[in-house]
Amino acid sequence: MRIIILPTAQHVANYAADRVVDILNTRSNPVLGLATGSTPIALYQELIARYQSSQVSFQQSVTFNLDEYIGIPDTHAQSYRTFMNHHLFEQIDIELANTYVPLAETTNVSELQRNAQEYEVKIQNAGGIDLQILGIGVNGHIGFNEPTSSFASRTRIKTLAESTVEANKRFFSDDEFQPHLALTMGIGTILESKAVLLMATGQSKANSVKAMIEGPLSAMCPASALQLHAAATIVLDEEAASELTLKDYYQWCEQKRQQLHEGSWV
Template sequence: MRVIILDSAKDVAQFAANTIIDTVNRKMRPTLGLATGSTPIEAYRAAIDAYKANRVSFAQTVTFNLDEYIGIKEEHIQSYRYFMNQHFFSHIDIPLSNTFLPSAASLNEAQLHKNAHQYEEAIKKAGGIDLQLLGIGENGHIGFNEPTSSLRSRTRIKSLSESTIEANKRFFKNGEYQPRLALTMGIETILESRQLLLLATGSKKANAVKDMVEGPLTAMCPASALQLHQDATIVIDSEAADKLVMKDYYLWCEQQRQDLE
């Protein structure tokens, strides 16, 4: 696990954008795993700027998002399809037919199970994910894999924790229906990606970051599963790194890496 500690959230976003751009430029038909939430937005903006400056084209890129709320339509302002269109897809040259999210508008359980299986098959058909972008919840979740999620889990229906529902409440109007279920890639699905890039910023993420990096491998902190991956990079700002016991060591290691390069 490579831990990179940067000065600011802006630096974290730019590092992520550069990694996305490098992956897309190196691959003939790159496949990206994407995430929603406040942390990736700035990374998407930086990637959009690079596209507008002719530094990258997404015309041959295929994307798979981590998750989608169950029970709201794609055009709903709080759906993750809407989020991705607004914050990324509509600003670059990617065909929308190359962008995939779990199909979760149905409230029929059998149909949702079928959709989850089809999502797994679509990822396999695309050749797997080259680079998976991740955030981390305050309780250590990745995607919507909440604490106690199986480390061998695949795309499936997942109940959201009370803390996740509370954290996302700010995005919904008073009295508006707020989903409590989601279709999410499983932890094993995520770990099959060839490269993982997790972003975390702000002091609220410090405890989760510490548990992920320095804690035991446990389903109580789903993000700790990244310890098992051969190419996982954790990019955090100084606030998110505040609780790390070995912070100085990670800074030293990164300096040695840069000197070698």
């Protein structure tokens, strides 16, 4: 893991945007894995600003989102398709036909399983994901891979943890159906991405960040699976990094990495 600790959440978003723009500008037909939630919004705002200033184009790109709620239409205000359209896709030059979110409106199990299998095939047919953007839940989940998820798991139906349901409750009105199931990329699917960039900001993520980076490799912290990825970058603000035992060492490592890159390490 490469651990990068930056002063603020906006610095984290700027760094992530730099990585995404580099992929878009240097690869033909780039494939991005995208995440929803509060943390990536600042990234998407930064990407929109760079598109508007003609620094980047999304016309040749393909995207795959991590997950979608089961049992609500993709036009629902809280669906992740709606989230992505609103926060990113409708404000850039990407072809909507090249943006994929798991199809999960149905509650028919066989159909959901078929949709999950087809999602895996679509990712493979696109050539795999060049850069997967991730957030992390307070319980260490990535995508909707809750604690005890298999590190070999593929896109599938997943029951959300009560803590996840509670954390997302604020997005639904009291009299509105809130899904407790989702279709999510598996940890095995995520680990096949060529590179992974996980963003974490705020004090509420500090304990899960520590478990991911410094804890044991454990299904109880699904994000710890990123210890197995050869090209995983973890980008944190100071608050999210506050519980790390080796925080000074990670900062030292990044300083030396930069010096080596600049040729000033001697």
